[in-house]
Amino acid sequence: MTKRIDFQTTPSHYRHWRVDYAGDVAHLFMDVDERGGLFEGYELKLNSYDLGVDIELADVVQRMRFEHPEVKVVVLQSGKDRVFCAGANIRMLGGATHAHKVNFCKFTNETRNTFEAAGRESGQFYICAVKGACAGGGYELAIACDHIILTDDGTSSVALPEVPLLAVLPGTGGLTRVTDKRKVRRDLADVFCSLEEGIKGKRASDWNLVDDVVPNSRFGETVAARAREFAGRSKRPADASGVVLTPLQRNFSENGSITYSTVEVELDRDKRVASITIHGPRDAAPASMAALQAEGAQAWILRAARELDDAILHLRNNEYETGVLVFRTKGDPALVAAHEKLVLDHADHWLANEITLYWKRVLKRLDLTSRSLVALIEPGSCFAGMLAEITFAADRSYMAEGDFEGDNRPVATLSLTPGNFGPYLMSNDLTRLQTRFLGAPPRVEEAKASLGKAIEAAEADALGLVTFIRDDVDWDDEVRIFIEERASFSPDAMTGMEANLRFPGPETMETRIFGRLTAWQNWIFQRPNAVGPEGALKRYGTGVRGSYDMKRV
């Protein structure tokens, strides 16, 4: 698995999904091409999926938000007879490296969270219309939707057969959503999750595993009726035209560095460090939402989000040995704040809302990236608003204090905007400043008093906004030594430590999925009972069951 995994695609390249648009309801068909696997060695039978299938789904979900403001309901269904979706492809999982499995699950989880939030945040609801077997990751697709309709044809069922069949957990939020979203009684959840064959018919709705169970003869009309109901709840505009997400400008160089239009990634594979520099806008903010919409995907604020998102996904999935991501910005903080202000000031405009939500997702993706994150606030930087959030998402930030010899760029500052006090909530549903000051909530208010100021190092330090401030004399050595040391630590211990320290305070379904469910799954993904030569994942399809070490731990 060494070819570069590309997270960019377009509808004309899809092999596994198609969408029929019909006014405010879009019909999304999963119709996986068996021979379209991302890697060799497996066939994607029975609508099973691999990362390639999910990259397309993520693209669908993203385009649905930006290119189709008219869509209020997405009906997710199978394009095949007899099967809805058999879940993640087992042979793919059996052959994949641990790192690939873990990052595959993380990305699929992020995509499910995105469409799960679409109804609440964007007025774009997902209805899942299930005919045929809906198992494992298939049911996890369904359970991330707002409503599940199951046909009562005597064979169609929902199932989470991972535990009895594969000796692993449902890996895309299944257990958490069963207990915390569907609130299935825990002993019934236990029965459901240990039944290979799943649950069908009335029992599925009695246990709240699905919302509607209807006979085949009324299936179509029920789906249509539910679609109308959900569409009625949506406030999306009927007459807006979308923004086409044109291909990103990217240039990959041999050594792994990447140049986007607003983001530069400089990779030092020997040192295991990626330096990511985000360039602020050069021009004034668009004068109005109409002007922003006219710029479309070329608008700095949307372009930067897409490029940063792609860079993070690329590094996560293609550069496993890169342990430290160092973030810098270059530009005019006032311009960054002005571009952000336009969208925050028009929160009721669908496009402004989508752009803000997209930044929220990109920043969450950063929080959930299992690499050490460092922000360097240097002279000439533009950490304002959503870019300042990067400094709060980082495990540590270093800020340059005062003038640096021979450096004529403006002195380093940090600029807070209303963006730092609400719109970009973390997975724990707090702002990054609330999370930072969990032990001293008044400090959030103190920070608010500095809204709009260019905060220099000493003040940023006094406000608790940065980890360390260092002057010209100490800066280079101290930053270098820290990054070298960080990159030398055991990656596993770093991953575990960061996963625990980044999310203090309240828990949500999302934090539980990424913090608890994922940690147990990763543990199981290392255990011989699942992945050893006699483990269930390796033996799947051979007709021989996994042979287990029966020690409980």
Added chain:
Amino acid sequence: MTKRIDFQTTPSHYRHWRVDYAGDVAHLFMDVDERGGLFEGYELKLNSYDLGVDIELADVVQRMRFEHPEVKVVVLQSGKDRVFCAGANIRMLGGATHAHKVNFCKFTNETRNTFEAAGRESGQFYICAVKGACAGGGYELAIACDHIILTDDGTSSVALPEVPLLAVLPGTGGLTRVTDKRKVRRDLADVFCSLEEGIKGKRASDWNLVDDVVPNSRFGETVAARAREFAGRSKRPADASGVVLTPLQRNFSENGSITYSTVEVELDRDKRVASITIHGPRDAAPASMAALQAEGAQAWILRAARELDDAILHLRNNEYETGVLVFRTKGDPALVAAHEKLVLDHADHWLANEITLYWKRVLKRLDLTSRSLVALIEPGSCFAGMLAEITFAADRSYMAEGDFEGDNRPVATLSLTPGNFGPYLMSNDLTRLQTRFLGAPPRVEEAKASLGKAIEAAEADALGLVTFIRDDVDWDDEVRIFIEERASFSPDAMTGMEANLRFPGPETMETRIFGRLTAWQNWIFQRPNAVGPEGALKRYGTGVRGSYDMKRV
């Protein structure tokens, strides 16, 4: 590591701890005997600990509650010069099996939770007086206390060096308490947890890692002053006399079965099933708290708790291949309820309070036991009050319906008491019924309407209190097949599934410690970077650093 680990001890056998009692303040000295390790192959230098040291600590904490009602403050300190505690013994960890490491951490966590709750629940506060190095598990002992005093002698420090030094996480709640109890700012927590040498002096209190930093010259007086302050907050009685926890009556047989006075454990190692039968009281409840106190450790309600606790710990740590615990009860449910009623009705009596809290801890221990838990509610059983809680703690319960041929015992019933609606909160701070009915809160009230009734199977089913009811015809086969199937599943997948399904709803520090922190730690405990031949745990003390696979996942 095949000798039986015994969780019972008495002060006269302690090798690692001593207590000086002086009125309402007890001084608890950690003074680990280097040669007193539970197993061969390591020396417990620098007040480092293994499970044996912790079994004694758990015994101290338990006796403090029952035998010393007069103690309002426990001052935890080192009995050695220059070192407070170096944490868990690394050579022990390096040589231990995965199962032992995991269960060692679980037990130590439970003990820390117990003394952490003692102030709030029992008016017995723990103050940690730190002189010398306080590292890793040493700091985790401190941070579980109500107050930490650190001497400012230029060398004494607090540290969590696990990540940089050992490539594992602090395993006894350190990360969670740093962020969620001490609420240390997350970037400072990151710095603290990656610093081998730790933090000393004023910085330790500035970052809220400790409460007081005082020079050596004022150390003793500060400790004494704080002890007085905390004692002033306690409502423990000054003149009560304690209940001595006399040795348990136990008989271990060759095949692993155990007979206690109220609990029988029948072990079928081939089938990997332990059947645990709890016998209800034979006699009427004591007439008064004075009568209960006169019975002391012989009182059924205290004896049953101690015996069940010991049985669970024994099975967890000595019978790793036992995958299923099947719970039965025998006796008169009205008597169980009467014995429980006495203590619940006297919640303001210190002994009644301690007994209730002990049952709360035992039931929590059950929730956290990574074995499948099954309750069989059969004719002649006495699942009432705290014993009924076992059926709600179980992953599934089966209840016998109606008369069973040739069985003249009373028909199976379930009896709810006020005990099922408050005193025995789970780690998530909900009752087991609230947790069960998270998706249908009114059902808790419906259950309450059945308080005091002997609920037969059909009604229990209608109330949602049991998973399945089965009559005479189906009972034997169905129960047998289920248990056989359950015992055949991959233990790892079971552990992961149960850890996720048992704790829906809100999260607390405890659920985060056992659910998230532990899962990450267990993952790391499998990774070659920690435990492989070139891993940090194996190489510790050799002068050579661990050699790491640098892939991030």
